[in-house]
Amino acid sequence: MTYPQDPYGQQQPYGQQPPYGQPYQQPGYGYGPPQPPQEQGLAIAAMVVSIASLVACSGLPSIAGVIMGHIAHSKAKRGEAGGQGMALAAIIIGYVGVAIVVLLLAFFIFIGIMTDWDFD
Template identity: 35%
Template sequence: MSNDATPESGPAVPPPYEPPAAPPGYGAAAAPAAAPAYGAPAVPAPAQPPAYAPAPAYPQAPAYGQPPAYPAVPSYGYPAPPPGPKTNIMAILSLVFAFVFSILGIVFGHIALSQIKRTGEDGRGLAVAGLVIGYVVCGLSLLFVVFYVVFIVLIIGAAASSGYYYSS
């Protein structure tokens, strides 16, 4: 009970405050660091690295201008085949529009077949596929409309003969 208060001695008093040492002013040399107190050896200063050899002299770069021409590269294997006949645009459009708007796909397919017969272009298979898909989609659409109309007529007929009348 060294720092406790007792009734005879009064409250314990802390030691007086000592402010820290002021830092050195601007431009003043700092105090040298003290050696470690625990007896560790001081670190010796690092040795200077060996000097590098002088850089070799490189030749002067040529002036800007036309680069030297490269020799032709020999081609190996077979030469590229010549370009074949182009594909008929109407045949491509026939296949595309057969899914979107079947009537237009059918018209473009017939135009494409006549152009292919006259000019010899590629795309006969595309035109035939556009025609077939266009006719199938058109037929299915027509069947859907017929069944829809018959269904509506049957519903109206069933509602009319049901016997329920609303009177106002």
């Protein structure tokens, strides 16, 4: 038996073996051409906006981070872009920021109602 052989039992011609350190690829069973690096810009931007809004405790950037995160996550799931994990993290951080703003607003309204909001 000679090595390497193709799937049909025919011996490869001399000199057709892969260079040292590279795996042998059977004809028709290759890895395919290398894929170009995928764009992650939207996922990075969503993460930055979500983190910045969490630090600043402001609601509008959190909403923008959530929206951008959803768009980046859907593009990554379709294979149009990379950064699926980063987009998911941006969505979670954005929702945490929105929840903090809503809870703070509810807390201040509750305190205002309990103290009868006397502005005199």
